[in-house]
Amino acid sequence: MLHGIFGSGRNWGTVARRLTRARPDWGAVLVDLRGHGGSQGFAPPHSLGAAAADLSALANALNLPPTAVLGHSFGGKVALAWADDAPESLNQLWIVDSTPAAGEPHGSAWEMLGVLRELPARHADRTEAVQVLEERGIATPVAQWITTSLERTDDGFRWKFDLDTVEALLRDFFATDLWNIVEQPPEGMEVHLIKAQESSVLSGGTLARAQKAQSSGRTFVHTIEGGHWVNADNPDALQDLLMRHLPGVDRASPRI
Secondary structure, three states: OEOOOOOOHHHHHHHHHHHHHHOOOOOOOOEOOOOEOOEOOOOOOOOHHHHHHHHHHHHHHHOOOOOEEEEEOHHHHHHHHHHHHOOOOOOEEEEEOOOOOOOOOOHHHHHHHHHHHHOOOOEOOHHHHHHHHHHOOOOHHHHHHHHHHEEEEOOEEEEOOOHHHHHHHHHHHHHOOOHHHHHOOOOOOEEEEEEEOOOOOOOHHHHHHHHHHHHHOOEEEEEEOOOOOHHHHOHHHHHHHHHHHOOOOOOOOOOO
16 A cells, blocks of 8 residues: 555555455555655655655565555555556556646645745644644645654654655656556556545546546546545545455465
8 A cells, every 4th residue: 555745654554454354365565655654765766666666676575466556646656657567466556546647746745845845844843833834824634634744853853754755756746647557557457546526636637538448448437435535534435445346365464
């Protein structure tokens, strides 16, 4: 399971635990993508391709050939980038409220990067950080969520992600077109796109093109209620969707 930009693997812990309780033949690996959480100090270039190569290295190190990968937002495009060079065991991609399209940098994540660039490197505590973010126009729930990525250090609270790495990753996200994976998935692989009904990330012409791609017979578009953070907004619908479509796995499940 791959988180979005500014997040970490633990963002998907609740979904992973619920799913593996309901489907004990499955296990989940919650990944901190490069520059996030515990995955620090990676050498550049910081790109979708590099993040995808990290996943291959992780799968080899764990000796756990993956059957499915779920990626939310930025993590969804990392999952698409991994498709061409992923292990043969990988037969499902779950792309949660993300887009395969390229375009100019824009949107809430890009705006958040600009805000974080203006903030002090250190905060006395999370409450102070939330207040500073609110003063810059960030909605309280978003400010509270992003400050979960602050960690305590000897001189206060600092961000667990590296902003230079985040910017490089975001720039590559917007520059990279991965429609080829959606419109013609690799042989033996399914692509499941999940649109959050109250989100505009997958909408308009992009949504229409994704729906047209279903003619391949290996691409599927699902819509569920909720906003961009559908894992928090509607975990029941997300779990139900995964349970209905994940294949059976005849192997021991790894621990979360």
